[in-house]
Amino acid sequence: MxxxxxxxxxxxxxxxxxxxxxxxxxxxxxxxxxxxxxxxxxxxxxxxxxxxxxxxxxxxxxxxxxxxxxxxxxxxxxxxxxxxxxxxxxxxxxxxxxxxxxxxxxxxxxxxxxxxxxxxxxxxxxMFMHHPRLAQMHQVLHNRDVVGDIQEVIAMFITNLGVQPGWTSDIRGQPHLDGLGCLGDIGWYCTRFVLWAYDFQMPKTVTAHPGSKLSDTGVLTSCGASFEWPDGRMGTFRCSFLGDMVMKAICVGSKGTLEIDDFVIPRQEDVCSYRVKEAATWQDRSIGWGAREEVHQVMTSLPxxxxxxxxxxxxxxxxxxxxxxxxxxxxTIARNTQILLNAVKASIESYCQPITL
Amino acid sequence: MxxxxxxxxxxxxxxxxxxxxxxxxxxxxxxxxxxxxxxxxxxxxxxxxxxxxxxxxxxxxxxxxxxxxxxxxxxxxxxxxxxxxxxxxxxxxxxxxxxxxxxxxxxxxxxxxxxxxxxxxxxxxxMFMHHPRLAQMHQVLHNRDVVGDIQEVIAMFITNLGVQPGWTSDIRGQPHLDGLGCLGDIGWYCTRFVLWAYDFQMPKTVTAHPGSKLSDTGVLTSCGASFEWPDGRMGTFRCSFLGDMVMKAICVGSKGTLEIDDFVIPRQEDVCSYRVKEAATWQDRSIGWGAREEVHQVMTSLPxxxxxxxxxxxxxxxxxxxxxxxxxxxxTIARNTQILLNAVKASIESYCQPITL
CATH class of the missing domain: 3.40.50.720 (NAD(P)-binding Rossmann-like Domain)
Known part of the structure; x- marks a missing residue:
């Protein structure tokens, strides 16, 4: 065709x-x-x-x-x-x-x-769903010899948008246009990443963290939440328009850890990386510790x-x-992501009560 | 003398x-x-x-x-x-x-x-309070030209203790000996670090995250909490005996970020490091991003x-x-740390209600 x-x-x-x-x-x-x-x-x-x-x-x-x-x-x-x-x-x-x-x-x-x-x-x-890095990380995460059972996934996306009083210069400051603020814009990525790490299975509860912030135009500028899965696995995210750039995700398994410092938008288009740490061991008397660590580079000819x-x-x-x-x-995964965002919002609006899905 | x-x-x-x-x-x-x-x-x-x-x-x-x-x-x-x-x-x-x-x-x-x-x-x-790294990091954190206003501090200490059913081989598995479990043992460090980053000022509320876990011997093996300061600054920590080693702390300011990967026990006794990132900028059309980053090494002749x-x-x-x-x-700071730990425990025991200090 x-x-x-x-x-x-x-x-x-x-x-x-x-x-x-x-x-x-x-x-x-x-x-x-x-x-x-x-x-x-x-x-x-x-x-x-x-x-x-x-x-x-x-x-x-x-x-x-x-x-x-x-x-x-x-x-x-x-x-x-x-x-x-x-x-x-x-x-x-x-x-x-x-x-x-x-x-x-x-x-x-x-x-x-x-x-x-x-x-x-x-x-x-x-976009990040389509980077070859994600497929490689999926293989690592599901190699039980390396990571073991995933226990915790933590995602953070913070970027300073220069929010000022009367902030409407950006559509993200206008509640009728982008009503979910930082939660919809960058919390979306955090939520999607956590869902991805858990193979898109849905958590049983969503609980916002206290201390969410609103701009004076009425949109969220900072928030976070905890997701709990029926088998006890946890997801945690923080997102904010108020701080210096942090775009980090960490998947902690019983045996190893996968970490990525630019999970939403790779710093460079053609080459990016993720880190895998495993076999952490304490030195005698816990005077120090070590682990096997590898930085995996991923090339792509297309962004x-x-x-x-x-x-x-x-x-x-x-x-x-x-x-x-x-x-x-x-x-399906867009809908699941949206369900979690709306649950975070509902939890924020109910003084951080857990929302059962 | x-x-x-x-x-x-x-x-x-x-x-x-x-x-x-x-x-x-x-x-x-x-x-x-x-x-x-x-x-x-x-x-x-x-x-x-x-x-x-x-x-x-x-x-x-x-x-x-x-x-x-x-x-x-x-x-x-x-x-x-x-x-x-x-x-x-x-x-x-x-x-x-x-x-x-x-x-x-x-x-x-x-x-x-x-x-x-x-x-x-x-x-x-x-111990980490006495490492020269901490004094250096304090200077960086309080240099408003570098970090700006601190917005978020995130600390994580996870280490796999091989918790098994009937886990009493370790005193940390015995509630009458170490009744605060992972919260007292390694959550202590996370809490202390967050307090340190905020100059030991006390938060106004402490709210445990859902999904805390107990061993069958009755001690906490995994938990986390959010701290909120009166001016809106946030602290978040996760601690667990169930996952691979993570010993990370991140202080996110409006302008820059300080990050450390072994904040409790440096991997090596004689030399360790922390990272400072500042001046993050997006490339045109957000196709990538960059920042000025520096790894600061700290030597010490005494552990x-x-x-x-x-x-x-x-x-x-x-x-x-x-x-x-x-x-x-x-x-004073031991007492403040203890107050926060006990507030986290009280929040856990009240289904993650915020505890006002």
Whole structure:
């Protein structure tokens, strides 16, 4: 079959990164871009090297009505997802959707239902899931000789967004656009990582940590939570818009530990790493200790966002040429991630009571 | 003045490390060792190179009654601290006490009161406090140009003790001896580190994380908690006897981060390190990120346990020769650490309700 034809809704900052990734992929063709302002779309298309034969529209509807669009990438603010994913699915467009995918499970289920009824592929924009590093780490984590039984997974994503009084310069400071604040934006990644480490099994309880912070515009700027699985395994995360960059995840097993310092966005595109520590031993009289440690380097010729779009296009291409069916994994794990985020929010709003799932 | 003369109560494993440290110090003389078994004391003294002129007693009382003992080191299980610290203080012996110092604040205040009334020096056995690394890290943490405002401190100490059903081979598995389990043993260090990072100011609330675990002998084997300060700063810790070694602390400021991978016991005695990261910046389109990072190495000719005993002996020596007075810092921070541990325990026992201090 031919190239998968992608339309883009809006001129979001995050989309510039994905467009750059799409342009690396011969199996992708960007055929349309819609913005509420045609002038803005023109400037954005030129700046981002969108092919000159792509159609530019002064509305999102224009993209959805374009028969030369197979799938849409929707990087709109979360508050607009229900409307535009629903419309896109009704127009039979496959959907790659930025995270957090929704404000509520009800809205998410509403638009996933439309996706499903129209036999469309859905994928959320969690890029790190598609980096080859994650597949390698999965093998290590499930090698019981190395890590043993996973006991604790701890994820932290902190980045200083320069939050100031009246902070609305960023859509993440506007509750009607991105109502989950740091929880939706970067807590999403922490939550997804913990879920990933536990093979997407759901915890039994979600309990927010005390001390969550809100901006004066009413969005979360700092929070954290603990997840507890039925068999006692634990997940802990901290996320914040207020501190220096920390992007760390640690999986602690009974025998070994896997650690990664840039789990969401690798510092470098072409090479990144993770560390495995095992066989920790105390010296005599505990005067010191040691462990076998290895830094594993992972190379990739395509950045993770391109790999994400490539996988999305592979699935969409299969559906289009009749060789494949929609892969439900991506909507399932997006939904599970969203359930946990909403549970954290509910726990925050109930003074950190545990939320039973 | 002459050397400070130290007596040791019991033949504890942890004491072997401290004795080795004491033997490195010309200002210290080990003059007595007491055990319930004289044979055991003899074997232990020989094994640990305790000077042959030290008196060996078949009781702890023998050490306390010895006029050639200025100060005692008490590495007995926590459940025996009230009795033996009280007796030691009544016999005018200065006290270096292993941690956790107590099971309850009431017991702690009882024996600290006797220490105080007898104008004696008290110090708890938190060795890392005395490593020169900590003083260097303190300077970095309080350099607002580097770290900015501290927002979050996260400490983790996990070590696999091979907990099995009926686990009483270790005193830490016996609730009447070390009733706080992992919380008292290694949670002590996490709590102390967080307190240290916040200059020993006390948080306003202490909230245990869900999912604490108990051995079948009834001691905590895994737990964690969140501390919240009145100005919103946060502390988080995890401690466990069930997982591979993790001994990590991270102080996240608005501008920079300080990180240490072996905060309780440096891997090597003579050289260890900490890392400072600052000026994190995203690359264009967030395709990667970078930061200025520096690994600071710290050398020490004496191990941290020797430095601890040295400081204890310096304070005791000053009192003995009339040039100094008891330094209250050490009992104050031991008490503050104990208050937090007991609050974590109270929170665990009340289904993770926040405990207001």
């Amino acid at each position: 031919g190239r998968v034809r992608i339309g883009i809704l809006g001129c979001a900052g995050i989309a510039e990164k994905l467009i750059r990734g799409m342009l690396l992929l011969p199996e992708i063709q960007i055929t349309a871009l819609g913005s509420r302002s045609l002038t803005k779309a023109q400037g954005y298309a030129a700046k981002n090297h969108i092919p000159v034969d792509a159609k530019l529209y002064d509305s999102y509807d224009g993209v959805l009505d374009d028969p030369n669009v197979d799938a849409v990438y929707i990087p709109l603010p979360t508050g607009l997802h229900l409307e535009w994913v629903t419309k896109a699915a009704e127009k039979k467009k496959h959907v790659l959707l930025e995270k957090p995918v929704s404000h509520t499970i009800e809205e998410l289920d509403a638009f996933l239902g439309v996706i499903d009824r129209n036999h469309l592929q859905f994928m959320d924009g969690t 993770q966002e391109a790999l994400m779009v490539q996988e999305f296009a592979r699935l969409v291409g299969g559906i289009l040429d009749g060789t494949g069916k929609p892969e439900p994994l991506w909507s | 002459g050397r400070v003369r130290i007596g040791i109560l019991g033949c504890a494993g942890i004491a072997e490390k401290l004795i080795r440290g004491m033997l490195l110090l010309p200002e210290i003389q080990i003059t007595a060792l007491g055990s319930r078994s004289l044979t055991k004391a003899q074997g232990y003294a020989a094994k640990n190179h305790i000077p042959v002129d030290a008196k060996l007693y078949d009781s702890y009382d023998g050490v306390l009654d010895d006029p050639n003992v200025d100060a005692v080191y008490i590495p007995l299980p926590t459940g025996l601290h009230l009795e033996w610290v009280t007796k030691a203080a009544e016999k005018k012996k200065h006290v270096l006490l292993e941690k956790p110092v107590s099971h309850t604040i009431e017991e702690l205040d009882a024996f600290l009161g006797v220490i105080d009334r007898n104008h004696l020096q008290f110090m708890d056995g938190t 941290q346990e020797a430095l601890m005993v040295q400081e204890f002996a310096r304070l005791v020596g000053g009192i003995l020769d009339g040039t100094g007075k008891p330094e209250p810092l050490w009992s």
